[in-house]
Amino acid sequence: MSNKPDIYYVPESSHWPAVGAAGLFFFFLGLIMWLHHHPVAEYIFYVGALILAYMMFGWFGDVIRESQSGLYDKRMDKSFRISMMWFIFSEVMFFGAFFGALFYTRVLSVPWLAGAGHQEFTHMLLWPNFTAHWPLLLNPDQSQFLGPKAAMGVWGIATFNTIVLLTSGVTITLAHWALKKGERNKLLIWQGLTVLLGIIFLISQGHEYYHAYTELDMRLNSGIYSTTFFMLTGFHGAHVTIGTIMLMVTWFRCKKGHFTNENHFAFEAVSWYWHFVDIVWLLLFIFVYWL
Amino acid sequence: MSDAVMDSHDHDHHHGPAHKGFKRWLFTTNHKDIGTMYLIFALVMLFVGGAFALVIRAELFMPGLQIVSPDYFNQMTTMHGLVMVFMVIMPAMTGLANWQIPLMIGAPDMALPRLNNWSFWILPIALALIGSTLFIDGPGPNFGWTFYAPLSTTYGPPSTDYMIFAIHLLGLSSIMGSINIIVTIFNLRAPGMTLMKMPIFVWTWLITAFLIIAVMPVLAGAVTMMLMDRHFGTAFFEAGGGGDPVMFQHIFWFFGHPEVYILILPAFGVISEVIPTFSSKKIFGYRFMVYATASIAILSFVVWAHHMFTTGIPLAAELFFMYTTMLIAVPTGIKVFNWVGTMWRGALRFEPPMLFAVAFVILFTIGGFSGLMLSIVPADYQYQDTYFVVAHFHYVLVPGALFGIMTAVYYWLPKWSGKMYSHKLANWHFWLTVISLNLTFFPMHFLGLAGMPRRIPDYALQFTNFNAVATVGAFMFGLSQLVFVWLIISTVRSGKPTTPEVWESSHGLEWTLPSPPPYHTFETPPHVE
Numbered sequence: 001m002s003n004k005p006d007i008y009y010v011p012e013s014s015h016w017p018a019v020g021a022a023g024l025f026f027f028f029l030g031l032i033m034w035l036h037h038h039p040v041a042e043y044i045f046y047v048g049a050l051i052l053a054y055m056m057f058g059w060f061g062d063v064i065r066e067s068q069s070g071l072y073d074k075r076m077d078k079s080f081r082i083s084m085m086w087f088i089f090s091e092v093m094f095f096g097a098f099f100g101a102l103f104y105t106r107v108l109s110v111p112w113l114a115g116a117g118h119q120e121f122t123h124m125l126l127w128p129n130f131t132a133h134w135p136l137l138l139n140p141d142q143s144q145f146l147g148p149k150a151a152m153g154v155w156g157i158a159t160f161n162t163i164v165l166l167t168s169g170v171t172i173t174l175a176h177w178a179l180k181k182g183e184r185n186k187l188l189i190w191q192g193l194t195v196l197l198g199i200i201f202l203i204s205q206g207h208e209y210y211h212a213y214t215e216l217d218m219r220l221n222s223g224i225y226s227t228t229f230f231m232l233t234g235f236h237g238a239h240v241t242i243g244t245i246m247l248m249v250t251w252f253r254c255k256k257g258h259f260t261n262e263n264h265f266a267f268e269a270v271s272w273y274w275h276f277v278d279i280v281w282l283l284l285f286i287f288v289y290w291l
Numbered sequence: 292m293s294d295a296v297m298d299s300h301d302h303d304h305h306h307g308p309a310h311k312g313f314k315r316w317l318f319t320t321n322h323k324d325i326g327t328m329y330l331i332f333a334l335v336m337l338f339v340g341g342a343f344a345l346v347i348r349a350e351l352f353m354p355g356l357q358i359v360s361p362d363y364f365n366q367m368t369t370m371h372g373l374v375m376v377f378m379v380i381m382p383a384m385t386g387l388a389n390w391q392i393p394l395m396i397g398a399p400d401m402a403l404p405r406l407n408n409w410s411f412w413i414l415p416i417a418l419a420l421i422g423s424t425l426f427i428d429g430p431g432p433n434f435g436w437t438f439y440a441p442l443s444t445t446y447g448p449p450s451t452d453y454m455i456f457a458i459h460l461l462g463l464s465s466i467m468g469s470i471n472i473i474v475t476i477f478n479l480r481a482p483g484m485t486l487m488k489m490p491i492f493v494w495t496w497l498i499t500a501f502l503i504i505a506v507m508p509v510l511a512g513a514v515t516m517m518l519m520d521r522h523f524g525t526a527f528f529e530a531g532g533g534g535d536p537v538m539f540q541h542i543f544w545f546f547g548h549p550e551v552y553i554l555i556l557p558a559f560g561v562i563s564e565v566i567p568t569f570s571s572k573k574i575f576g577y578r579f580m581v582y583a584t585a586s587i588a589i590l591s592f593v594v595w596a597h598h599m600f601t602t603g604i605p606l607a608a609e610l611f612f613m614y615t616t617m618l619i620a621v622p623t624g625i626k627v628f629n630w631v632g633t634m635w636r637g638a639l640r641f642e643p644p645m646l647f648a649v650a651f652v653i654l655f656t657i658g659g660f661s662g663l664m665l666s667i668v669p670a671d672y673q674y675q676d677t678y679f680v681v682a683h684f685h686y687v688l689v690p691g692a693l694f695g696i697m698t699a700v701y702y703w704l705p706k707w708s709g710k711m712y713s714h715k716l717a718n719w720h721f722w723l724t725v726i727s728l729n730l731t732f733f734p735m736h737f738l739g740l741a742g743m744p745r746r747i748p749d750y751a752l753q754f755t756n757f758n759a760v761a762t763v764g765a766f767m768f769g770l771s772q773l774v775f776v777w778l779i780i781s782t783v784r785s786g787k788p789t790t791p792e793v794w795e796s797s798h799g800l801e802w803t804l805p806s807p808p809p810y811h812t813f814e815t816p817p818h819v820e
Contacts, residue, residue, distance in 0.1 A: 007399075007814065008398075008400075010400045010404050011320050011404060012320065013314075013315075013319060014320055014404075014408070015317070016405060017405055017412055018317045018318060018408075018412055020409050021409065021412035021413055021416050022416075024413060024416055024463075025416040025419065028456040028460065029420065032420075032456055035452050035522055036452070059405070079403060079474045079478050079479075082478060083470045083473075086470045086504055087470060089504055090466050090505075090507070091508070093504070093508040094508035094511060094512055096508075096512075097508065097509045097511075097513065098512055100542060101512075101516065101538060104538050105534060109534065109535035109537070110533050112535075113530060118605075126530065139526070139532050139533050140531050140532070141530075144529075145524075145533070219524075220519070220523050220525055221524025223533050224533030224534045227519075227527060227532065231519065
C-alpha cells in the first residue's frame with residue numbers, strides 16, 4: 001500500500017446514502033405512527049430498520065472491501081481517525097445534555113421548589129409541604145408522580161457492573177496489544193472476553209431494571225430521580241449494546257484476518273468507543289448511584 | 292499551477308459524473324454536485340419559509356383577525372422559524388462549504404464523500420416529516436421555533452412528534468456534514484497550505500463545524516426529553532415530578548445561542564473573502580480575524596441565559612450572562628473594524644458582491660447594536676418578547692446571514708457556472724432587496740419599543756401604520772427574490788463566458804482553476820507558496 005502514489009480515494013458513486021435516507025424515513029415515520037397507535041406503524045418501523053441494517057451491511061462492506069484491496073492511503077486512515085474522534089465528541093455532548101439535566105434539577109430546581117434561593121413564594125404557592133432531598137422519593141405532586149419506595153442501591157449490581165466494565169477496558173487493551181504483536185489466538189480470546197463482559201453487563205443491567213420496577217416501584221414516571229436514572233443509564237445501556245455489537249463484528253473481522261499490526265483502524269475505533277462508554281459509566285456510577 | 296491542474300486530468304479517471312439524469316444526483320459523491328443540491332434546496336426552501344412569513348405579514352397588515360385563525364398564525368411563526376434556520380441558512384452555508392472548501396484548500400473532494408451525500412439526502416426526508424404536519428389532521432407545531440415546554444410537551448399537538456424526529460434528522464445531517472468539513476480541513480489541505488494561510492472562509496467554517504458538533508447533540512437531547520415527557524411520563528419539564536419547565540429553556544438555549552453563530556460565522560467568512568477582492572487589498576488583520584472568530588465561538592457557550600432574563604433566574608446569573616454577552620461585542624467589533632480597515636484607502640469597486648458585502652457590514656452592525664441593547668438586563672425586561680427582539684434578530688439574519696449567502700452566490704456563481712450574470716439585474720436585485728428589507732424590519736424596532744408583543748395575530752390600533760409599512764416591505768422583499776432566481780437561471784443558461792480569475796485582484800486557489808472547474812479538481816494537490 002505504501003508504494004502507491006499519494007492519491008486520495010474518492011468513490012465514483014454510491015447508492016448507500018440514498019438507501020440510508022429511505023431507511024431513516026420509514027424508521028422514524030414508523031416510530032411516530034407507533035406513538036400515535038396507528039395499526040400498521042410497527043411494520044413501517046421494521047421496514048425502516050431492515051433497510052438501515054441492509055444499508056450498514058452494504059456500506060461497511062464496501063468500505064472493508066476497498067480497504068482490503070489497498071485503495072486507501074495513510075491520509076484516508078487519518079480521515080477515519082479524525083472523524084471517529086469528532087463523532088465521539090458529539091456523543092459526549094449528547095450525554096452532557098442529560099448530565100446537565102441531572103445537575104440542574106439536583107442542585108437548583110429541586111431545592112428551589114422547597115423554597116431555597118429566594119424562591120419562598122414558589123414553595124408556598126405550589127407545594128408548601130414539599131421538602132428537598134436527593135434521591136427524590138417524595139415528589140412535589142405525589143398524585144401525578146408517585147415516587148419510588150427506595151432509591152437504587154450503589155454497592156450491589158452497580159458496583160458489580162463497574163467492575164465488569166472496567167475489566168472489559170483491560171481486556172480490550174490486552175486484545176489490542178496482542179493484535180499489535182500479531183498474536184491472533186490471544187487477540188481472539190481477549191476480544192471474545194470483552195464481548196462476553198459487555199453481554200454480562202447488559203444482562204445484569206436488565207436485572208437491575210427488573211428489580212427497580214418490581215421491588216422498588218421505581219419507574220420512568222416516578223418523578224425526576226427515576227427520570228434521570230433511567231434516561232442516563234438507559235442511553236448508556238443502549239451505547240453498550242451498540243458497542244457490544246461492534247465488538248462482535250470486529251471479533252469476526254479479526255478471525256478473518258482483516259487487520260494487520262499496522263493497519264487496524266476499525267479495531268481501534270471500536271476500542272475508543274468502548275473506552276468512552278466506560279468513562280460515561282464511571283460518571284454515572286459516581287453521580288447517579290453513589291453521591 | 293494551472294498546468295498541474297490540467298495534468299491531473301490525464302489519469303485513467305473518468306472526467307464526468309458516473310451516472311446521468313436523476314441517478315447522478317441521488318448517488319453522487321462529488322462535492323460540487325452535493326454543494327449544488329444543498330444550494331438549490333435552500334433556495335427552494337427560502338420561498339417556502341418566505342411564504343409562511345408572508346402569511347404572517349398579511350395577517351398583520353391590519354388589526355383584527357383578518358385572514359387566518361390564531362392557531363394557524365402560530366403554526367406559521369413556528370414553521371417560518373424552523374424552515375429558515377434549519378432548511379435555508381444552514382443548508383445554504385453547507386452548500387457553500389461543499390463547493391468552496393475543497394477548491395480553496397486544494398483538496399480532491401470532501402474527505403468522506405459518501406457521508407457527504409447522506410448528509411444532504413437526509414434533509415428532504417426531514418422536510419417530508421415536518422412538512423406533512425401542515426396537511427395531516429390536527430394543528431401542526433404551533434409553539435414557536437423555540438418549542439418551549441410545556442407548550443410543546445403538555446400542550447403540544449400530536450404533530451409535535453413529527454417535529455421532534457425531523458429535528459433529530461436535521462441534527463444528524465448537520466453533525467455528519469460538519470465532521471466531514473472538519474476532517475477535510477484538517478486532513479486534505481494542499482502541501483504548503485498551513486492553518487494560518489487558509490482563507491478566512493475556511494477558518495470560519497472550521498469553527499462553525501466545531502460549534503455544530505458541540506451543540507446539535509444537545510438539541511437532540513432536548514427533543515428527546517420532550518418526547519419522553521410527552522409519551523413516557525418522565526418529569527424533565529414537570530415541576531410536579533421535581534423537574535422544571537425553565538430547564539427546557541436552559542438546554543434549548545445552550546444549543547440556541549451557539550446556533551446563531553453557526554448561522555452567521557460562515558457569512559463573516561464570505562464577507563472576509565469578498566471585501567479584499569473588491570478593495571484590491573489583502574484582508575486587514577488576518578490573524579485578528581481568526582482569533583476573533585474563535586473568541587466569538589468560545590464565548591457563545593456562556594451567554595445562553597440572556598434569552599431568559601425574565602424567567603426569574605437568580606440576579607447573579609443575570610449579571611454574569613449580561614457581561615459575557617456584552618463581551619461578545621469586542622471580537623465582533625474587531626471584525627467590523629477589520630472589514631472597514633480593509634476598505635480603507637483601497638481601490639474600491641462596487642460590483643454586485645461588494646454591494647451586498649458593504650450592505651452586510653452596515654446592516655449587520657445595526658443588528659449587533661440592537662443586540663447590545665437587549666443584553667442590558669433592566670432594558671431587556673422591557674424589550675423581552677416584543678417586536679424589538681424580532682427586529683433585532685431579523686437584522687442579523689436577513690442582511691446578515693442571508694446577505695452572506697447572496698454575497699457568496701454573486702461572488703462564486705461565475706466560478707461555479709463559468710458564466711457572468713447581468714450586473715444590471717444584480718443591481719436591481721440588490722437595491723430592491725435592501726430597500727424592502729429595511730422597510731420590513733426597521734419599523735419593527737419602533738413597534739417593539741412602543742410595546743407590541745411578538746407572536747400575536749392581532750394588535751392594538753396604534754400599531755397599525757408601522758405594521759402596514761412592514762407588510763408592504765415584506766411583499767416587496769419576497770417579490771424581489773424572484774429577480775434573484777431569474778438571475779441565477781438566466782446566468783446558468785445563457786450568461787457570458789467568464790475568465791478563470793473572474794474578478795480583478797481575486798485571490799486564492801479557486802481562481803487558478805478554469806471557470807467552470809472540471810468535475811474533479813486537485814486530484815494531484817497543488818503546491819501553495
